[in-house]
Amino acid sequence: MALTFEQLRSDVADVLGEDPADIPADESLVDYGLDSIRLMTLVERWRRDHGVDVAVADLAEKPALEQWTVLLGAES
Template identity: 75%
Template sequence: MALTVQQIRKDVADVLGEDPADIPDDENLADYGLDSMRLMSLVERWRRDHGADISFVDLAERPAIEAWTPLLGAQE
């Protein structure tokens, strides 16, 4: 199953303990508390649940949903 932007936002909010509506697409997620452990859990979740071919480094370089969308092949 392909990832969607909504699913990415929901998963990020889940690991951060936030409401998905409070997670902006263009903000640096490190400013919202996304640390390396939480990011690794997202990478593993998306690999397992969606077959994402993504690495921790790819996502860590630009920790924003809008940057991750094309890397993850997410649909709008």
């Protein structure tokens, strides 16, 4: 199953305990409570469920959904 932008948003919202609609595409997710543990949780989920191969450090450098969409090759 391909990873989509909406799936990214939903998964991020899940680990942050937020509503997906409250997660902006263009703002730093760190400002919304994303930390290294939650980021590792997301990466493991995406590896398991979607076969994504990405380094946690690459996502940590650019912690916004619109940037992750490109890094992860997610569908818009």
